[in-house]
Amino acid sequence: MHQYHVMHYFRDYFFWQHQKNKTLVLKMNILFYASTFGADLWSFAQYLNRKPDVKMRVLLNDPDLYQKEGIAKLLPIDANLKKKSLKNSFLNSNGFKPDITIMDNTLPLRAPSPYGFMLWHGFGWKGPNDVKEFKWLHRSIKSTWGSAMIPNNNFRWQCFGPWDFKHRTEISGFHPENCRILGAASHDLLRSPLPKEQMQPFYPFDVVGRKTVLIAPTWHYGEVFAHWGNDKDLFEKLFNRLNEYNANIILRLHDSFRYDSSYIQFLHELVENHPHVYLKFKDKNPDNLLDMMVSDTLITNYSSIANLYYATGRPTIHIYPVKSEDEDFLWRKRTIVGIRKKAIDSVKYIWKLPPEEHGGLMAKNFEMLLKQVDQVLMNPDCCKKKSKDFLDKYMLGADGKNGDRIWESIQEMVST
Secondary structure, three states, X not given: OOHHHHHHHHHHHHHHHHHHHOOOOOOEEEEEEOOOOOHHHHHHHHHHOOOOOEEEEEEEOOHHHHHOOHXXXXXXXXXXXXXXXXXXXXXXXXXXXXXXXXXXXXXXXXXXXXXXXXXXXXXXXXXXXXXXXXXXXXXXXHHHOOOOOOOOOOEEEEEOOHHHHHHHHHOOOOOHHHEEEOOOHHXXXXXXXXXXXXXXXXXXXXXXXXXXXEEOOOOOOOOOXXXXXXXXXXXXXXXXXXXXXXXXXXXXXXXXXXXXXXXXXXXXXXHHOOOOEEEEEOXXXXXOHHHHHHOOEEEEOOOOHHHHHHHHOOOEEEEOOOOOOOOOEEEEEEEOXXXXXXXXXXXXXXXXXXXXXXXXXXXXXXXXXHHHHHHHHXXXXXXXXXXXXXXXXHOHHHOOOHHHHHHHHHHHHHHO
């Protein structure tokens, strides 16, 4: 086992055990610099609500849009939300001087605080997340808080578990001194979802008396079912099968600007023909936590939302995203100037973790997908053991103590 892995795992463990009996009390101003204010970033901000000596400010793209989300009304956060801008990133207005900045995947142009802390936006399968791919990220960190490739007391990178620690230190290029094994903050909430009755006002269909299926694909492969046929035909067949179970559908996609206009039009036409389908785009409905809490099963083509959803204990169906791992396909990636499509000759290139390593079911063809839909809706406990095994192996078991670990790591960093 990696020597740094052992040393830092036990150091963090004993620090956390020590703090059970001795709680550090620090007055702290915390700035959240959000690419997307959701999932782990939002969950940790919600955790900090219980800390009376903590003041929070959140810089995000659209504060008004976030405030309209159901999660903001059901579990409000005591934080000052500001629109992300150069002015807000550079100036400490109204006497708010942050001690630490917490981010999900992008960094400000300059360091607004002495310390920087990365809560990465998902464990996921996609990679390779090597030094070459993270070149832009290392450059940004170096220009703000100093290089993360050497020991650096001003910067920390959160890891989801020992496997992630090993990958980040040996593949991604982060020095072990700068990494901490802390888990996923949103697991603490997803272990005990809110009652569906409380979430009902934020959905256009009956979520209490009917089952709800969340379909949340990643956008990198283009059309969801292109490797099996035509999205228009196969979505129709999938929706018809789910209708047989009287199930609601939340069709949750990434930002709308990542898709061609013709595909957007097709999706809207599809939803018009199915009244129990709720179409969401990340840039229009940024929160996904409520969707995870309210749904009874998840269908995804290996979006990192699955690793979070496992904590609910509810079943997940993973759509194998290509016909064959050695088949040519176009890999879509966001760049500064737009969407870049790169020809990939093997899907192994973009996986840091094999797709066979998952916490649910895996469909390699459409007929298998329909059979697995039957399975999860008739036997909702079918994936509990497998999801638990995955979490135990890769994500600290979703034991409900991740918020504590993250907070204690931040206190350790700032106090020393």
